[in-house]
Amino acid sequence: MKKDIQYVTIDGRGEHESFKECVTKALKELKPNEGLHVIKDFEPFPLYKMMENKGFEKSVEKVSEEEYHVYFSPVPVDEVNNIKMSENLNLDQTKLKNILDIKVSYLKGHLSLDEAKAKLNQSVDKVTAQEFAICEQYIQQYGITDEELTNRMDEILEIFADVLVTNSLDLPLGHPIRTYLEEVKAIRKVLKDIESMKYKKFIKNQWVELYDQLSAINIHFARKQNQLFPALEDKGFDKPSKIMWTLDNNIKDIVKKAMYCLASDEEQKFLNLQDEVIEMVEDMMVKEEEILYPTAMDLISDEEFVKIRKGDDEIGYCLIDTPPLYGSEKEETTVSHNKDLMKDLQSLLKKHGVLESTSTENILDVSQGKLTLEQINLIFKHLKVDLSYVDEEEIVKFYSDTKHRVFPRSPGVIGRKVQNCHPKESVHTVEEIIKAFKSGEHDEAEFWLEMGGKFIYIIYTAVRDEKGNFKGVLEMMQDVTRIRSLEGNQRLLSWGNK
Structure with missing residues (x-):
């Protein structure tokens, strides 16, 4: 049933190519508490999902087989249970x-x-x-x-x-938010040095040193995107990953541009960029301090921050030393308690003949062979290729924990919608790949890129069961710089890469 609000009517009968543009334009011009009244000569199913994603609910009235009236109403702000x-x-x-x-x-x-x-x-x-x-x-x-x-x-x-x-945050050392704030202090010190260097005699090596420090901001971004954003998304707060990710990428782009000018000896062009670099980085940090961190403190529990701290080390830190553990005493007590519980349980199962031995791990039947879970994990850990698996529901389920990862990963990514693991500029490519894999139109998509002197090869493969049903996407990524440089033959044993 339609609501008692003002509706803007769009008569789309006979219109096909320009219809969506009319709807998009009308949405931009809607006032608070206004809705859309769409008239079509068929039920506009494709419009439903788009309007739902934009926060509208619908009411459909079928006048005849060739006339449908759909009323799209904004979901009231006081209906917060869905967030x-x-x-x-x-x-x-x-x-x-x-x-x-x-x-x-x-x-x-x-x-x-x-x-x-x-x-x-x-x-x-x-x-x-x-x-x-x-x-x-x-x-x-x-x-x-x-x-x-x-x-x-x-x-x-x-x-x-x-x-x-903004509430002042007084947090103990090791708390993930305290760590972000410590990094912000360190980044601001670099910005202060950049500001003072602008008015001094231009010495390239000094600028190179400063920008080597500033480029560490990518680690700050990576940890935020892989650790903090997933925890907030789990609470229904997904704007940081959709908005701040773009701001972060804009900063990465201008820092990269400045470094290119510096390397190319374009002195004046490089200096002209410095005010913009300082302004963009400072603007990002203010948004973090005033909005992101206080909101994270209210939404994320202390137990969750303990888990986040565990994953932070995998990505690293920006311009600061590795912080101390957070919640370690409580964690060690829990681990000790769990070990005692498992020991008692194993003894009980062995007593009643359920387990023949508690000294060896269960053997698993894999497609070709028999392996323990420990062996499976060791194999993944030692592969010279990075693997990530997204299931048929588009949820990240697995990544290989290798020491040489091309791009950072942390446990926070597990259970996350794959769309939220990418900046919005590339989400459409991700969705296009998944759509083509689900439909069976394609089974592979490959990419390669040059980055920081490395040549990276990436291939996405559709995962299907024996009946051909789509079961997800496997991403395989590898730094093939050395492989591309190989020539001739190597038939004799040679240790290492020398």
Whole structure:
């Protein structure tokens, strides 16, 4: 049943090529609490998923076999049960609705920046990082795309400048958020050195040293994307991986551009980039401090942070030493307790003849041979190729834990939607591959790229069972730089790569 709200009508009967564009345009122009009334000469099934993803629910009225009326209504802000994030926060729905209305009115062009800022200042005394974050989750239902939100985030933060408050975080050493904050301090020190170097005599080697330090910011990004973002997504807060990932990539691109200018001795061009580099990196860190970290502290439990800390070491740290363990005493107690429990259980099973021996691991029948679980894991660990497996539900289920990984991985990626493991610029390629594999149109997709002096080969393979049913995607990645350089024959034993 349609709701008692204003609807913008789009009569798409007979229209096919331009219909989707009309809907997209109408969505951008919708005011808060407005919906879309679509008329078609067939039931517009392809539109349903798109509108659902944008936060709209539907009501369908069939007038005849050749006339359908579909009413798309925005899901009310107070219906927060479908977002896990809301379960972890104490939310004032009226306040959230007010904040959203002002933000949407500005983004739709109904209010100027100054008008929106003044209206917000009159409406609320303060807005917490958590309230700001939850509003970002709902804004898409008003036709605001992630791309637009990313591009206009600085404007939005300016509207909230007088009322946005951030709690000071006093955390123990080893806590993952404390580690991010320590890295932010270290990055700011590099930015300060860059700022002072701009006015000194240009000495290339000094700049090279500074940019070697700044390039370590990629580790900060990798840990955030592989460790922190998955934990937040599990709570329903997916905007960081959709928005901040793009901001991070923009920083990586401009740092890479500056390093290229430096290496090419384009001195003035390099110097001209420095203000933009400083501004972009500082802007990213402010967003982390004011929004990302406080929200993470409210949403993620201490037990989850203990698990996150375990995976952080696999990726490494940016400009700081490896932090101490976090929650280690509690962890060691739990491990000791579990070992005692397993020992007692094994003794009991052996007593009743269920286990013949507790000294050897069970042998598993694999497709060709018999292996223990330990042997299987050792084989994966020693392969000279990186493997990742995504199941038929598009969930990351496995990656090989090798020492030479081309791209970083951590346990936080397991159980994550594969789309959330990529920046939005490449998600369409991932989805295209999966779609082609599911339909049976293709079975392989290969890529290769040159990166940091290495030549990387990547191949995606459709995984199918004996009946041909799609069971997922296997990604295989390898640094083949040395292999490409080999010539002639090597028939005699030779140790190492010398």
